[in-house]
Amino acid sequence: MAVEKKYSVAVADDHAILRSGLAHIINSIPEFRVDMEAADGAELIEKIEKAERKPDVCIMDINMQGMNGYIATEKIKKLWPEIGVLALSQYHNEFSVIKMLRAGAMGYLPKEAGPAELEEALLSIINGCIFYSDLVSEKTIAVAEDNHIAKMQDLNKMELDFLRYCCTEYTYKEIADKMGISLRTVDWYRDKLFGKLNAKSRTGLALFALKIGVEPIAEDR
Numbered sequence: 001m002a003v004e005k006k007y008s009v010a011v012a013d014d015h016a017i018l019r020s021g022l023a024h025i026i027n028s029i030p031e032f033r034v035d036m037e038a039a040d041g042a043e044l045i046e047k048i049e050k051a052e053r054k055p056d057v058c059i060m061d062i063n064m065q066g067m068n069g070y071i072a073t074e075k076i077k078k079l080w081p082e083i084g085v086l087a088l089s090q091y092h093n094e095f096s097v098i099k100m101l102r103a104g105a106m107g108y109l110p111k112e113a114g115p116a117e118l119e120e121a122l123l124s125i126i127n128g129c130i131f132y133s134d135l136v137s138e139k140t141i142a143v144a145e146d147n148h149i150a151k152m153q154d155l156n157k158m159e160l161d162f163l164r165y166c167c168t169e170y171t172y173k174e175i176a177d178k179m180g181i182s183l184r185t186v187d188w189y190r191d192k193l194f195g196k197l198n199a200k201s202r203t204g205l206a207l208f209a210l211k212i213g214v215e216p217i218a219e220d221r
Contacts, residue, residue, distance in 0.1 A: 007126055010036035010055035012044040012072065013088070014064040018111075022059065022088075029119045040064040041072025045079070054080055057125050060105065062089040062096055070103050077104030084125035098210050107131030155196070162189045163209040166202050167216035178217070 009026050011034055013019040023034040036055055038044035041064065048054055058076060062069035073085050087100040090111045097108050106125045109118065124131035155163070158179075165175040176186045193199065197208050209216075 005033040006031045007056040007122075008033060008035045008053060009122070010034070010038070010044060010048065010058045012038045012041060012058065012064065012069070013061040014039045014066070015061075025115050025118060026059075026122070028115075029122065032119075032122055039066070041067030041069060041075070044072060045075055048076070048080065048083075055083060057084045057086060057122055059086045059088050060100075062087060062100060070099055073100060073103040073105050086121055086125055086131070098207065102210065155193075159189060159193060159196075160214060161217075162186070162193065163205060163214050164217045166205040167209050167214070170217075 009032055011019055011022055011026070013022065016039070019037055019039075023037060026032050026034050035053070036044070036047050036051065038047055041060070043066070044058065044060075045067075048058075060069040060073055069087060069089070073087070076083055076085060084107075085105040087097075087105040087108045088111060089096060089100075089108075100108060107121050107130060109121050109131070113121075121131040161179060162175070165178065170178065172186050172190070173183055176183045179186070190202075190205075193205055197205065199205050199208060
């Protein structure tokens with residue numbers, strides 16, 4: 001006797017072939033079926049709004065044309081907090097993992113993961129558990145799960161602005177130009193914050209910025 005599909009899944013990915021392949025894998029998993037597909041976050045939200053039955057889980061690609069996974073996850077969790085979100089991306093750097101989990105995702109799965117791990121992730125989220133792929137480092141998980149947000153360490157406005165730029169892909173020279181200060185002054189802010197925040201790299205500064213809720217400067221490249 002065929003197993004009744006109990007849980008509804010929505011898939012958002014801007015690559016149609018990958019989206020179709022993912023849906024095929026999910027539909028082969030007992031108890032799950034894909035009822036909704038979208039090319040970006042905005043389309044997904046529109047379809048959820050119109051759907052009589054909301055999905056139990058949304059599998060969300062992070063880097064999509066149009067509304068990206070960060071924004072879509074935040075909106076979905078505000079509108080429908082009961083929907084679980086599983087982040088899916090070919091990029092699993094610390095910044096991406098932490099930002100998606102802070103946005104409300106219940107798990108993070110790199111695209112190179114296999115069907116068995118996808119099934120494990122879906123079942124974990126349905127059961128109310130956070131899921132982390134074995135491909136994500138323990139250090140990243142520790143930062144993402146840290147509920148004791150670090151204090152601001154008496155940071156002034158210029159130091160906070162510098163932290164925001166550290167979360168972008170701007171070079172230190174470009175940051176100096178954007179902030180209207182010299183490269184030597186940028187070096188001074190960097191070294192000062194290394195000492196204040198006990199960080200050893202720009203990545204460390206960016207992680208601290210995320211932990212205290214500092215958003216990156218919007219890039220205008």
